[in-house]
Amino acid sequence: MDTAEIRRRFVAHFERNGHQAVPSASLLLDDPNLLFVNAGMVPFKPYFLGQETPPYRRATSVQKCVRTPDIEDVGKTTRHGTFFEMCGNFSFGDYFKQGAIELAWELVTRSREDGGWGLEESRLYPSVYDDDPEALELWKKITGLPEERILRLGKKENYWSMGVPGPGGPCSEILYDRGPAYGPDFDAARLGPDMPFALEDRLLEIWNLVFMQDELSAVRSKSDFDIAGSLPKKNIDTGMGLERVAFLLQGRENMYEIDVMFPVIEKAMELTGRRYGAGGQQGHEDDVRFRVVADHVRSSMMLIADGVVPGNEARGYVLRRLLRRAVRSMRLLGFEDRALPELMPVSRDKMGETYGELHRDWERISTVAYAEEDAFRQTLRAGTAIFDLATTELRSGGGSQLSGDKAFALHDTYGFPIDLTLEMASEQGLSVDEAGFRRLMTEQRERAKADAKAKKGQHRDARAYREVADSLGRAVEFTGYTDVVTEGAVRGLVTAGGVVASAREGDEVELVLDRTPFYAEGGGQLADQGVIELENGALLQVRDVQSPITGLVVHKALVLSGEVTPGLAAQGRVDIERRRSISRSHTATHMVHKAFREALGETATQAGSENSPGRFRFDFSATGSVPTSVMQDVEERVNDLVLADLAVHAELMSQEDAVKSGAMALFGEKYGDQVRVISVGDWARELCGGTHAHRSGQLGVVKLLGESSIGSGVRRVEALVGGDAYRFLAREHVLVAQLSEALKVRPEMLPERVHDIVEKLRTAEKEIEKVRLAQLLANGAQLAADAVDVNGVKVVAHRADGAGGGDVRTLALDVRGRLAAGEPGVVVIIGSTGSGADTKVAVVAAVNDQARSRGVSANELVRAVGPLVGGRGGGKDDVAQGGGGDASRLDEAIALVGTEVARATGQPGA
Structure with missing residues (x-):
């Protein structure tokens, strides 16, 4: 059964049982604790944390995930990889333990002819938390298995939490016995609370059912926490590793040999002349390298598809490591030519059967990946030169071991992998202080963990916002697309201390209206400002507008006069000049984005923006600096279309229809089922929830100030719009006129004249330096x-x-x-x-x-x-x-x- 069919049967099974099928979210979500989505439940976290009300009571998904804590161990085990797909079913206050167990057991054991997976019951071993007798009895009742077939495991194995105060609960796993070839015989009834290491390959976990029932008040570690009480609504969160089930159903040894991954290994064998599964020590080392290649090529491709570009920090650094480890592994297998152009299309063709964007965006994806390989090949050449210098110094001093400090500097500063250092040192009859290197790596890793731990607890405490949203009973109505003045009513007040009953002159407060014309910051567009006047005469100055949870708009305001209390009628008035200026900037950003894609190709995809009054900055993917001629062409193209006075219009449609219509969707942005598409004439089309000018002519003029690098593979353009652009050009005109007068040349001759003057100054400085040096030596x-x-x-x-x-x-x-x-x-x-x-x-x-x-x-x-x-x-x-x-x-x-x-x-x- 191929992987696509396993996935299809999973989703179909839960759809038949009343679940809403939810498409996979992007690997990139706005979460301070996560670089990437690392579990199927992550997109549903706001529902489990009570920050948002779920739009359905039952859901199912096959979520793209990336986990990277142990990148260096990939390939050494047969179970773990960086990218994987997690199948899950979720209940938000609907069914609980019995329903979860029944649904999972039914799919796993139902015959293949009837749409199930047909795994033999004799090989399946459920596990329960050893302090959850209810789950134990349910497993016996539902499956008919004797108690001695059910493992009882402790907190470390079978209790789940997010690692922060919030929901948690016991787990039940479904384990598959792979037989005596994979571990010793065992007696399930006699196993202790910890799964023996020797059994981890034999008893393979394929599905984890989390019974989210407890409210955790203090989480000190995975197995040390306080339970404050029961959750008001009990939820179900399950995770089933698609790759694990695939290698069981396909009769393979491990996840690297399944249908969507092994073709990459086959291509790598063809390129290197080495054989996967050859046996022996060298064969084992090669097998690990083949697995690294298969895993990292796929993971890198999926990350780039979701908008990550290689860099030296955070997500970009992870991607860079993955790409470089894949290239390095091919080198260690004996292939020194460009590897990614040979391997990545193979992975694309397999994964593209499910993720069509891999084919649609292939030009961009491949450009980013191949450029990084080329850069790494240069790094390898430079690192080799530095290595040679280090070994020469070592030999001249009579040494025979490269220090851990040197090896670490090669790795950390120059990106030179340790295994290449080991290999090259061995070729020259030298050793490397691996212990010293590992110590420095551990220290670096511990610092990284400490930094990550310091970020824990950054989940926004949304209880106050949730309380206001629940009392409101519906989403705040945004009227700002058509109105800048709206009548409404005060529905809630929030301060640092939570929900409050009133606010007075001088207080800073977050105010919620049932209807608002104020745009909340999002999609790169800054928030509106303005005033809110209440029926009792109270006046508030709106300084910022945010949407802390879906459907809620909060106005961060200063009470200028009077008293504010919920229930009062209110009139919100947006600062119209600021709004118009920001809207012009936002429309200009769309136009510049389209013009750069025309000039540089489809790879020039937006990677960020900020739309401010009269100016904007636009970040986009690019492998190098943008030529001045391209900047001029883009600016000219945009201003020609400004003069064409194209209509700017918005349409609501499904996301699928929007993409089919040619609208751009930005990476990492969260879109609903219904999306808003902004079109500038029939030229630029993009999914966008922001405010815009009504016609391109209202922009007046767009002036690009310049471009620069803000990281590997990302360039930033800054620009002015409308009156700000006009004033800038006016100042430039005056400056040019002054220079022309001072230098006695026409404006078009200024560059040549200035160049001549600079060259004369340089020549004079050199002559002065010669004279000065001669005087000194005299x-x-x-x-x-x-x-x-x-x-x-x-x-x-x-x-x-x-x-x-x-x-x-x-x-x-x-x-x-x-x-x-x-x-x-x-x-x-x-x-x-x-x-x-x-x-x-x-x-x-x-x-x-x-x-x-x-x-x-x-x-x-x-x-x-x-x-x-x-x-x-x-x-x-x-x-x-x-x-x-x-x-x-x-x-x-x-x-x-x-x-x-x-x-x-x-x-x-x-």
Whole structure:
């Protein structure tokens, strides 16, 4: 049974049993605790936490998930991968334990001819939480299994929570016995509360049923928490690993060998000439690498499809690691050419049977992935050069082991993988301090975990908002698409302390109206501002508008006068000029987005935006900087369409119809079943809930200010719209006129004239530098002639005011070369520049071979002088340099040189 059919049967089974089929959400959700959706229940969290009212009592989904805590262990086990699909069914206060058990058991055991999966009952072992006798009795009753076939496990295995205060509850798992080839024989009735490690491969968990019944008040760890009481509504959350069931039903050894993954391994075998499953130590290592390739290619592709681009932080860093580990694994398998263009299309063709966007967006997805591989191949070349330098230094010092610090720097700073370091060191007969490397990696990982833990508890406490929303009984009506003044009524007041009964002059409050013209910040558009006036004369200044939970709009306002209480009639008045200015910016963003896609291709997809009064910034995917000519073309294209005065109109339709109509949907945005499509003429179409100009002509003019990088693969364009753009251009015109007048050229000749002036200045600066250096070195002969004899060593100690570090070094080496051949000689030059806090002192010591044979070291001289100039330094015995920030004791420092030479030559009193 192929994976697509397993998925289809799962969804069909629950649809037949009254569940709403919910499409998979994006892998990217706005959750401070998660980089990616990592479980099927994540999109439903607001319902389980009581932040929002679910629109259905029963639901089912097959959710895309990514888990990345143990990326380095992927492929070493047969059960874990980074990307996976979690099938789940959910009940929100509807059926509970009995219903969940019945539905799961029915699908698992029903014959394939009748639409089930047909797993043998004799191989199935349910498990229950050892303090949940109710579940134990239900399993016996529903399945007819004897009690000794049901495992009783402890909190670690069979109690679920989110890791923060909130809902939790016991679990029941369905385990599949894979037979004695995968672990020792066992007696289910005698197993303790912890699943023995030796049985984890044999008793494979395929489905976890969570009975969400408890309210947790303090969660200290997975197995240490307080139960405050029972939830008012008991819920069901289940998770079934699609890949695990697939490899069981397809008769495969592990998830990497199922129909949607193994073709990538087959292609990798073809490219490398290695064989998967060859056996032996080398075969085992190769198998791990093949699995890494299959997993990471698929995971990377799915992440890019949902809008992630490679980077050095957060989601981008995870994607970069996945892509680079896949490429690295192919290299370790012996394939050094570009691998992703060979492998990723294979994964696309299999996963694209379910996720059509992989085919629709392939140009963008492949461009991002292949560019990252090319960048990594350059990194490998650079890392190899750095590795070679490190090994040369190691050998010159007589060493044979590369330090953990060096290996970690190669890995962390240069992106050079440790296993390549190990491989290359082995080829050169060297070892690597792996223990030191692992220690540094662990320290880094612990810091990351501590940072993640510090973010725990950032779930918004939505109880006050939920209370107001429940009392309202429906979503707040937004009238702002057509009106900027709306009559309504106060329905709730919220402060930091929760829901309040009133607010007075000077109070800051979050006010909820039943109807509002104010746009809540979202989709890159800043919130409206304005005033709310109540029937009793009270007046509030609206400073911000947010939607903390779905369907609720809160106005963050300052009470200017009077008293505010729920029930009062209210009139909301939007600052119309601000609204119009922001709306123009938002429409301009859509137009610029479309123009960049025309100019750069479909890969130039929006990655973020901010629409402010009179200006906007627009982030988009790009593999490199945007040429000036393209910026000019985009600006010209947009302004031509501004002049065309195209109608801007909105339509409501299903998301499916919107996509079919050619409307762009932005990655990571949350859309409902009905979406709003904004069209600028018949040219730009995009899903958008924001406010817009009525016609493109209302934008007046759009001026792109420039573009820059804000991360790997993401560029940012900033622009002005309307009056702000006009005023900017007017200032630019005045500036150009002033420059033309000053330089006596026509405006179009300014760039050439300025270029000529800059070139002349550069030439003059070079000539001045030559003259200055010649003057500095002109003193060299006299300084050498004036050398003082200290115990038979010619010493020059000179203060060069106004000379910087480079000049000081040049002079010191020049003077040393002028000293009489064959005589011991020492030169110390101390220069200073700047004054006060900006003072910089440079010290250079140069010692010839004869002086070094007498015991004089340039390194020791600089170390001795350093404290007197407020700094330090060092180097080799022949030349050393240092610096500081204190020029008050330079004469003392000069005098100290002779003393140090006398001490070094054995006669400190000389």
